[in-house]
Amino acid sequence: MIKRFFEWLLQPLGLVAVLITVITLFSLAVFGINLTQQAPEQPIQFTHKLHVGLGIQCLYCHPGALRGPSPGLPTQTKCWGCHQQIAKTSTSPKLAVLVDYVQNNKPIQWIPVSQVPDFVHFTHRPHIAAGVNCEECHGDMTKVEIAQNPQTMNMGWCLTCHIKKAGDDKEKLNKLADCGTCHY
Ligand code: HEC
Ligand code: HEC
Ligand code: HEC
Ligand code: HEC
Ligand code: HEC
Structure with missing residues (x-):
């Protein structure tokens, strides 16, 4: 039975079927990735481009970034x-x-778009205190209409910057690359 199936696959018609299956799976995957990157349906069509363009400061609307873990919406x-x-x-x-x-x-x-999993400890305050700009992590919000998931906030992303910022400072590197700093 299996052998017959493979024989059938190798015939022109079978090859076409294989091709169609592969293309379908591929486009489904692309569609899936695309879907998670699309902006969610927000309750109000708020645009950063317009409002940041008016000169309103990020911290006016997201004041928590200075004080603690979460900037707030x-x-x-x-x-x-x-x-x-x-x-x-x-x-x-x-x-x-x-x-x-x-x-x-x-x-x-509001539906949050940029989030790290619960088992990751991220707080804004030390980052802002160390002079890291909003833009370094969130990109240029002056160009954003409806905010989308940037899909870059993974472990490699955190570590790359931590290692770069630590530079030659061994003590700082130990701290910033330590599993316990981001996981507990
Ligand atoms: C500092 C003043 C200011 C604040 C604060 C502000 N807005 Fe606006 N907003 C504006 C101005 C000015 C416009 C442009 C109005 C126009 O074109 O008629 C605007 C336009 C808009 C529009 C219409 C955009 C369009 O394309 O028609 C929406 C929706 C909106 N704001 C939502 C909000 C929401 C939600 C908040 C709070 C999170 C907010 N705004 C806070 C000043 C502000
Ligand atoms: C007038 C108010 C206002 C200003 C000014 C503003 N934001 Fe926002 N921001 C919002 C609102 C409302 C949302 C939630 C809706 C959304 O995600 O688009 C939001 C969402 C976000 C998000 C997505 C967070 C998430 O996970 O949902 C980021 C990142 C962000 N803002 C960064 C910034 C930065 C950086 C600046 C300054 C350049 C800024 N914002 C200025 C109102 C503002
Ligand atoms: C070092 C990188 C980094 C910097 C710098 C940074 N953010 Fe974030 N931001 C994140 C991460 C990571 C998350 C997701 C956090 C989570 O899931 O708890 C986030 C989430 C947010 C959210 C989602 C809303 C919320 O309260 O959960 C907003 C709004 C936001 N940031 C605004 C800002 C603003 C405004 C600044 C500058 C004052 C800023 N961020 C600077 C990495 C950064
Ligand atoms: C763009 C650069 C950058 C990115 C991206 C970044 N960080 Fe950081 N992080 C820093 C800097 C700079 C400091 C402050 C170091 C110091 O104390 O001088 C810091 C400090 C921290 C601290 C506090 C360490 C302490 O002193 O106790 C934690 C926790 C942390 N980061 C977690 C994260 C996590 C989790 C992510 C990814 C979701 C992340 N960071 C992404 C630059 C970054
Ligand atoms: C600078 C912050 C940071 C440090 C340091 C860090 N992690 Fe992570 N880690 C993250 C973030 C953010 C995620 C979640 C995003 C992702 O899936 O990559 C994560 C995810 C994970 C996961 C889950 C992976 C998955 O696919 O679900 C494991 C396991 C993990 N880390 C182990 C470690 C170990 C072990 C260390 C020490 C060698 C470490 N981490 C150091 C930020 C960090």
Whole structure:
């Protein structure tokens, strides 16, 4: 039975079938990768490009980055500071969604996109304190419309930078490359 199957595969028609299977699997894989890299359906179509372009500082909306592990995502109060005025004249349907959240006092549930697994210990504070820019890890947010998963935040990525930043400082290298620094 198996032998017959292989004989059939080697015939022209069989080869075509193999080819189709391979192409299908390949495109499914590409589609899968593409899917995880696509921006999630956010509750409001917030764009960094426009807002960072207005000169608003990252820390205004993500103040936790200085203080602790997580920068945090802004609540509607932050947005309403400006948008209360803008809402009076704006006709943008994207802004109507924000107005609806504020008027009904609904919390905005942003979908996080850049995350490391729970067994990894990452905190922003020491990085900002050491002078690492947001851009070094998150890329140029002034070009981003809806934030996507950068898919680069793996162990190799952390270690490459840690080794580079430690330079010749053996003590620092020991600390920054130690398993216990990022895992416990
Ligand atoms: C410092 C002021 C300021 C803050 C804070 C701010 N915005 Fe805006 N936002 C603007 C301005 C200015 C525009 C452009 C308005 C226009 O084009 O009519 C805008 C536009 C928008 C738009 C419409 C974009 C479009 O293409 O139509 C959305 C949606 C939006 N903001 C959401 C938010 C959300 C959500 C927050 C809070 C996380 C926020 N904004 C915080 C100033 C601000
Ligand atoms: C006006 C408010 C505002 C400003 C200013 C702002 N952000 Fe954001 N940021 C948001 C909101 C709202 C989200 C959640 C929606 C999303 O992911 O697009 C977000 C999401 C993000 C994310 C994705 C995090 C995740 O995993 O969901 C990163 C990274 C980020 N911001 C970095 C920055 C950087 C770097 C700057 C400065 C260059 C900046 N932001 C300026 C409001 C802001
Ligand atoms: C050394 C690299 C690095 C730097 C520098 C950095 N980030 Fe992050 N950021 C990360 C990683 C890794 C995550 C995912 C963390 C997690 O899953 O807990 C993250 C998550 C976030 C999130 C997701 C929201 C949240 O609270 O979980 C936001 C927003 C964000 N960063 C904004 C910023 C801003 C703004 C700056 C600059 C002030 C900055 N980051 C600097 C690596 C960095
Ligand atoms: C772009 C460079 C860069 C990247 C990427 C980076 N780090 Fe760091 N990290 C640093 C620097 C610089 C320090 C501060 C070193 C010092 O104390 O001078 C640091 C410090 C730390 C510390 C604190 C160490 C202590 O002193 O206790 C932890 C924990 C940490 N990083 C975890 C991570 C994890 C986890 C990742 C990946 C998700 C990561 N880092 C990615 C540059 C980076
Ligand atoms: C600078 C931070 C950092 C250091 C130091 C570090 N790791 Fe990791 N590690 C990570 C991050 C981030 C991930 C999760 C992302 C990924 O899958 O690569 C991870 C994932 C892992 C995983 C799970 C892999 C998987 O595929 O799910 C293992 C096991 C692991 N690390 C072991 C170690 C050991 C052993 C050491 C010491 C030799 C170490 N790590 C040092 C950041 C670090």
